[in-house]
Amino acid sequence: MLSSSPDQLAVFTETGRNDSAAEVVITDGRVLISSSEPLCWVVLRWSLPMTEGVQVLGDAWERGYGDLEWRGISAERVLPWYALVHEPKSGATRGFGVQTGAASLASWRVDAAGITLVLDVRNGGAGVRLGERTLEAARIIPLESEPGESAFAFATRFCRALCPAPRLPKQPVYGGNDWYFRYGNISEETVKGDAALIRALSPSRENAPFFVIDAGWFPASGCDGGPYEQGNAKFPDLPGLAAWMKSEDVRPGIWIRPLLNSAPPESWRLMRDRTYLDPTVPEVLDLVHTDIARLADWGYQLLKHDFTTFDVTGRWGFGMGGSVTADGWHLANRGVTTAEALTGLYQTIRQAAGDTYLIGCNTVGHLGAGLFELQRTGDDTSGRHWERTRKMGVNTLAFRMPQHNTFFAVDADCVGLTSAVPWEHNRQWLDLLAKSGTPLFVSADPDAIGPEQRAALVEAFTRAAMEQAAAEPLDWQSNTSPTRWSCGSYTWDEFLGSAFPCPG
Template sequence: MEARFHVGAPDGAMVRTEEGWRQLSGGAAGSWSAKGISVALNAAGVGFALELEAPDDAVRLIKLRWKIKQEGRPLILGDHWERGYGELEWRGIVPERVLPWYFLRHDGGRTAGFGVKTGPNAFCFWQLDADGITFTADVTSGSEGVRLGARRLRVAELLHDPGLEGDSPFAAAQRFCRLMCDNPVMPKQPVYGGNNWYYAYGNSSHEEILADSRFMSSLSAHKTNRPYMVIDDGWQLVSGGGACNGGPWVGNAKFPDMERLIGEMKEAGVKPGIWSRPLLTAEEVPAEWIRYAASGGQVLDPSQPDVLQHIRESVERMAGWGIDLLKHDFTSYDLLGQWGMTMKSKPNALRQSFRDGSRTTAEITLDLYRTIAEASGQAAIIGCNTFSHLSAGLFEIQRTGDDTSGRWWERTRYMGVNTLAFRMPQHGTFYSHDADCLGLTADVPWTLNEQWLRLLAASGTPLFVSADPAIVTKEQELAIRRAFELAAEALPVGEPLDWLHNTCPSRWKLNGEETVFEWNDVNAELLEEKDNGWWL
C-alpha cells in the first residue's frame, strides 16, 4: 500500500536530552539533526517510521510540529494511555489536552485519524491547537533518558487517514483502528461468564469459587461455548483480603490445591480463569531483581532477563494447572507509579530507573507482555491496567476501563458506559474490548444494573457477571440466562449513536436495532419493571 501521511513533513523537530532541549535542523529528505543526534521519518508500509540515533546522549523526548490552521469548529476524540476513567469524549480544541497514541478529528463531514501503529517503542501522544499539531515520543528508560549507544531505535510508525466524506465518525474510528493494528489477537469464541471480585472483593475460598462455578454453569445452556469463571484477587499465598497483593503465585489456606480447584471447576462446566499481579512479589528474590519496595512486597525490574524468566515460570505454573484464562493486573501502575488518569504528558512518576538503561520503558514493557503471552500457553489473556497500544496484538482481551462497582451505581455508569462507548472502535480491531463487570449486589438498583446487563450482552463485547449466588433473585437469574444466550454467540459491534454530544451515550445500535437506555433515574429503585420484549 502507498505510504500515508497526508499532512506532509513536519515544520520543526526537537529532542530533549538529559542536558536540555535541542532544536534539530535540516528536514531535507525527512531527516533532522543536531550535534550527535539525528531523527528521520522514512516511508514504511502505510505510514512513516520515526527513527532515532543518539550514540552519546541520553534522550528523553522527541517532538515534531506541523503548522496546520484548524478551520471551523472540529470535535476531537483521543485515546487513553491504559484504561479509560469515565472522561473519554469528543471535545473542541484544548491545546493542553494530551491525546495518547492517536486522535480523531471530526469536522462535520470527514473524520480524520492521526496516530501510531500499535507496539511502538515509545510512549507517544498528540496535542492539537488552533495553529497546528504536535507529536511527542517519550523514549525514557524509567526516570532517565534512554542510552542507545550504537543502536538505531525505530521509535514508532506514524499514520494519518484523512477520512472519507460522509463516513460516520464511528465507521472512521473503526477503520483507523484497523490501520493501526496489523494483527489483532482475538479469543477463539465470544467471552462471557463470572468473576467474583465485585461481591467478594478478595474474600473467597475453594468452596465458594466452586459454588460460583456451579451457579455460572447453571445459567448457560450453550454446549460448545461454556462460560468462564474467573478467580480474582484473594487466592494467592499473601492475599490481603482485597489488597491486591502479589506473588508467590501459589494458593493459601483457603485455596490449598489450585490444580484440584481448576479441575473441579471444569467438571462443574465452566472455563477457569485466574488473576495475578506479575510485577509484585513478597518472595525472597535476589536484590538486583528489585526495582523498588512497595506495600505487600517489592516490585520487580522486568528489564532483567532473570526477572522475565521468573515471571515466565510463574505464568507457566498457572497455565499448567489447566486454566483457560489469565487476568494479569497492575503492570502500568507498577511500572510507572501512577494511574492512567494522572499520566497526561508525563507517564512516569517514579524516581527509579531500570537496570538496563539502553532500552526504552515501552520496549521493556513490550518484552514483559510478550513473555506473559508466550508463557500463558493455550489460555486467553485479559490485560487489566495494561497499556492499550502495547497490549494490542498480544492479548486477546483488554480491560478498557477502570473498575465498575457492586456498591455504587454511579461508578458503573461513569466508568462502564463511557468506556464501552468510546473504546468500542477498538473491539475486534485491537483486541476484545472488556468494559468491566456487572456487579450484582443488593447495593445497586436492579433497574439500572439490568440495563447495563442488556447493553453488555448485546454489544458483542465480553460479558462478566459478578454475583453472589445467595442474593440473586429468580427475576435476575432469568435476565442473566437471557444475557448469556446472547453473549455466547458472535454479535455485530454495538454502536453508540449519540456519542458526539453525550459522554454517557443512551442511544445505541445493537444487533441492527436502536435501543434507548435511561442511566440516570434517581427513582430507579421504585420503578416498576416492564418487559418490552427486548430479550425476545
C-alpha cells in the same frame, strides 16, 4: 494530511532541549532515532490549520477513567496514541496515530494551527541510552474518512489500520468473576458455588462460560501479590479446582499481579520503588514466565494479569498527563525505552501462557494489542455504587468500542449484581453489555438473584455466547455516557441512570 517531514522538530535530553543531540529520520512513516546522548523526548510538529468548530477525541495511556470524550480544541490536552479530528459541517474525520507496538509512549496535541506528536523515549524517568542502535520509535499512520462515513465507522476502520495483527478469542468470551461481590473473601467452596451458578445460568453447550477467580487465592492478603507457587489455606488444590471447573463445563480463569512478589532479592527490584520488580532484569522475566506458565499448567484457560502499568510507573492513567512517570529514576537496563520494557514484559507473559487466553488489566492497550486476546479498557465498575459503573463502564464501552476486534476483545468490566446496586440500573447495564458484542462478565451475588434477575441473566448469557455485531454509541459525540445505542438491527435507547454522586 501530514507531510512526510514535520515543519518543526525538537529533541530533549536530560539537560533540556538540544536539537543536535539526535538524528531523526522519517521514512515511510517510521520515525528512526539515533543518538549518543541520553534521550528523553522527541517532538514533531506539523502546520495544519483546523476548521472552526472541530471536535477532537484521543485515546488513554492505559485504562479509561470515565474521562474519554469528544471535545473542542484544547491545545494542552494530551491525546495518547491517536487523535481523531471531526468536522461537524462537512462530516469528515481525520485520524492521526501510531501503529500498535510502538517503542515509545506516543501522544498528540491538537491546536487551531496544527498537530504535534510527542514521543516519550525515556527509560523510566531518565534518558534512554541507545548506544549504537537506531530506535524505530513509532510508525505514524494518518487516515481520512470516506464520503458519508460516520465518525464511529471511521474510528473503527482507523483502529484496524493501527493494529496489523490483532490476537482475538476463537469464540465470544463471557461468564463470571467473583470480585465485585466477594472482594477477595473467597475459598475453594465459594468458587465452586459461584462457578456452578454461572454454568446453570448459561444455556450454551457450544461455548462454555468462564469463571475468573480474582484476588484472594494466594498467601498474601488482598492484591498484595506473590509468591504464587501455591494457594493459601482456603485453596489447597488449585490444579484440582481447575479440573473440577472443567468437569462442570466451566472454563477456569484466574488473576495475578506479576510484578508484586515478596520473594525475590533486592537486586531484582525497581529503582523507583523497591516494592515492585523491574521488568528489565532478566531474572524477573524468568520469574514472571514461571508464574504464568504454572497457572496455565494448572489448567487455567484465562489469565487476568493486573497492575503492571502502575507498578512500573507509579501512576494511574488519569494522573499521567503528558508524563507517564516521574523524573529522576531509571530501569536496570538503561538501553531500552519504557515502552520497550513494558512490551518485553507482555511478550514474556504471552510466551509463557501458550494458548491460554490473556486479559490485560491496568496494561497499556496500544502495546498489548496483538499479544492479549482481551483488554480491560476502563477502570473498575462496582458492586457497591452504581455511579462508578455508569461513569467508568459506560464511558469505556463507548469510546473504546472502535478497538473491539481491531486491537483485541474489549472488556468494559463487570456487572456487579448485588443488592447494593439498584436492579433497574444493573438490568440496563447487563442488557447493553449482552447486546454489545463485547465480553460479558458478571459478579453475581447469589443473595441478589431472584426470578427476575435469573431470567435476565439467562437471556444475557445466551446472547453473549454468540457472535454479534459490535454496538455503536449513537450519541457519543455529545454524551460521555451514551444512552442511545445501535445494537445489530435495532436501536437500544434507555436511560442508564443519573449521575447521582455516590458517598465515600
